Amino acid sequence: MILHGKAVLITGGTRGIGAATALAFAKEGADIAITSRHIDDDAQRMLREIEKLGRECVVLTGDCASPAQCSHLVDEAAKELRRLDVLVHSAGGAVPGGLFEVTTEAWNAAFDVHVHAVFHLSRAAVPHIRKHKEGAIILISSTAGKLGVMGSIAYQAAKGALPQLTRALARELAADNIRVNCVAPGVIRTKFHENMSEAQKKLNLEHRIPLAREGTPKQVADVIVMLAKNDYITGDTLTVDGGLTSRIA
Numbered sequence: 001m002i003l004h005g006k007a008v009l010i011t012g013g014t015r016g017i018g019a020a021t022a023l024a025f026a027k028e029g030a031d032i033a034i035t036s037r038h039i040d041d042d043a044q045r046m047l048r049e050i051e052k053l054g055r056e057c058v059v060l061t062g063d064c065a066s067p068a069q070c071s072h073l074v075d076e077a078a079k080e081l082r083r084l085d086v087l088v089h090s091a092g093g094a095v096p097g098g099l100f101e102v103t104t105e106a107w108n109a110a111f112d113v114h115v116h117a118v119f120h121l122s123r124a125a126v127p128h129i130r131k132h133k134e135g136a137i138i139l140i141s142s143t144a145g146k147l148g149v150m151g152s153i154a155y156q157a158a159k160g161a162l163p164q165l166t167r168a169l170a171r172e173l174a175a176d177n178i179r180v181n182c183v184a185p186g187v188i189r190t191k192f193h194e195n196m197s198e199a200q201k202k203l204n205l206e207h208r209i210p211l212a213r214e215g216t217p218k219q220v221a222d223v224i225v226m227l228a229k230n231d232y233i234t235g236d237t238l239t240v241d242g243g244l245t246s247r248i249a
Contacts, residue, residue, distance in 0.1 A: 001085070001134055001135075001136065001228060001229055001231055002229075003025060003028035003029055003030045003086075003225070003228060003229060004028065004029030004030070005029060005030070005031075006029075006030045006031070006083075006085040006086060007030065007031050007032075007033070007077070007078070007081035007082070007083045007084050007085050007086070008022075008025045008030045008031070008032050008033070008085065008086040008087075008088065008228075009033045009034075009035070009073070009074065009077040009084060009086070009087050009088070009125070010022050010025070010032065010033070010034050010035070010088045010090055011034075011035045011064050011073070011088070011089050011090055011091035011117070011121070012034075012035065012036070012064075012089075012090040012091030012092065013032070013033075013034025013035060013036070013046065013088075013090060014034055014036045014040070014042040014043045014045075014046050014059070015042045015190075016090075016188075016190035016217055017090055017140060017185065017188065017190065017217045017220050017221065018034070018088075018090035018091070019034075019042070019046055019217065020216075020217035020218045020220065020221035021088055021090060021217075021220075021221040021224050021225070022034050022046060022050060022057075023046075023049060023050065023053075023221070024218070024221040024222060024224070024225045025086070025225060025228070026049075026050045026053045026055040026057070027053060028225060028229075029055065030055065030085075030086070031055050031056040031057070031081045032050050032055060032056070032057045032058075033057070033058045033059075033060055033076075033077035033080060033081055034046055034057070034058075034059055034060070035059075035060045035061070035062055035064065035073050035091065036059060036060075036061060037061065037062070037063055038061060039059060039061060043059045044059075046059070047059055056081065058076075058077070058080040058081065060073050060076050060077060060080075064089070064091045064113050064117040064121070065109060065112035065113045065116075065117065067116070067120040070117055070120035070121045070124060071120060071123075071124040073121075073124075074087070074121060074124035074125045074128065075124060075128075078128040083128070083131070083132065084125060084128035084129055084135075085129060085132055085134075085135045085136070086129075086135060086136045086137070086138070086228050087121060087122070087125045087129070087135075087136075087137045087138070088137075088138045088139075088140070088224060089117060089118055089121055089137075089138070089139050089140060090140045091113060091117065092113050092114045092140070093113075094152070094155060095107075095109070095110040095152065095154040095155040095158070096151060096152055096155075097151065097152070097153065097154065098150065098151050098152075098153055099153055101151070102153055102154050106154055107154045110154035110155055110157070110158045111154075111157075111158050111161075114155075114158035114159060114161075114162070115158050115161045115162065115165065118139055118162070118165055118169075119165075122137060122169060125137065126173065126176070126178065129176075129178055130176045130178065133177055134177045134178070134231065135176075135177070135178045135179075136178065136179045136180070136181070136227065136228045137169065137173070137178065137179070137180045137181075138180075138181050138182070138183065138224050138227050138228060139162045139165070139166055139180075139181075139182040139183070140162075140182070140183055140185070140220075140224075141159045141160075141162040141163055141182050141183065141184040141237060142155075142159040142184055142185060142186075143184055143185065143186045143239065143241050143244055143245050144156050144159055145158075145159030145160035145161075145162060145163070145184065146160070146184060146239070146245055147244075147245060159184075162182055162237075163182050163184070163237040166180050166181060166182040166235060166236075166237060167235045170234040170235030171235065174234060179227075179231065179233065179234035180234055180235065181227040181233060181234060181235070181236050181237070181238070182236070182237040182238070183220060183223055183224055183227070183237070183238050183239075183240060184237055184238070184239045184240070184241070184245075185215060185220045185240050185241065186209070186215060186239070186240065186241025186242055186244040186245070187209065187214050187215065187241070187242070187244065188214065188215045188216065188217060188219075188220060188240075189214045189215065189216055189217070190217055208244060208247070209241070209242040209243060209244050210242060210243030210244075210246065210247065211242035211243055212242075213242060214242075215240060215241065215242055219240060220240050223238055223240050
């Protein structure tokens with residue numbers, strides 16, 4: 001799919017992987033709608049950077065944990081950009097706590113923003129996307145959804161659901177030529193990992209990650225854009241982790 005002139009909605013598009021993805025799509029000539037809970041400095045910065053690239057950008061406020069707001073965000077994006085071709089669900093965050101530490105509220109919130117939001121966003125987005133006879137939906141999972149990680153049971157479970165949801169959506173939407181794929185990042189240099197201890201960083205770089213370095217948001221964004229452009233990949237989950245999940249010891 002040629003991205004020039006297309007419209008892309010990116011949830012959580014004001015920082016980290018979401019922000020890098022917004023910029024990567026804009027550099028391909030797409031117009032961008034990004035969502036944020038608030039119009040903050042990060043949102044204003046993204047607006048300026050995308051407009052400097054000569055592309056249109058709108059910042060929409062809302063909470064992807066709310067079904068009604070998911071529908072509103074999609075409809076507003078399509079209205080402001082006059083079309084919708086690609087949906088990238090990047091909103092989310094860490095949910096710490098093991099089986100006996102995580103609260104019921106936190107468990108439900110993890111699934112609301114990471115999994116249930118995909119259902120509601122997709123139901124709202126597909127009628128807009130199918131008008132143009134092609135499109136893409138891309139979800140952001142995590143290597144934590146593939147491997148066991150101590151102290152993060154809700155996050156792992158929610159992220160682990162996304163590859164299967166990707167396959168289900170891909171089968172259902174193939175007739176509309178809407179491709180659905182997923183990306184599973186590993187240890188990426190974002191605020192998500194900024195509280196990691198020096199000991200954990202050393203363990204990652206020297207023993208857990210074969211390439212011995214953290215990834216960058218741009219490296220993940222480049223894969224997301226590739227999945228939007230390549231019209232013969234659907235139902236797949238691509239891992240961007242420097243080899244982290246390839247190890248058995």
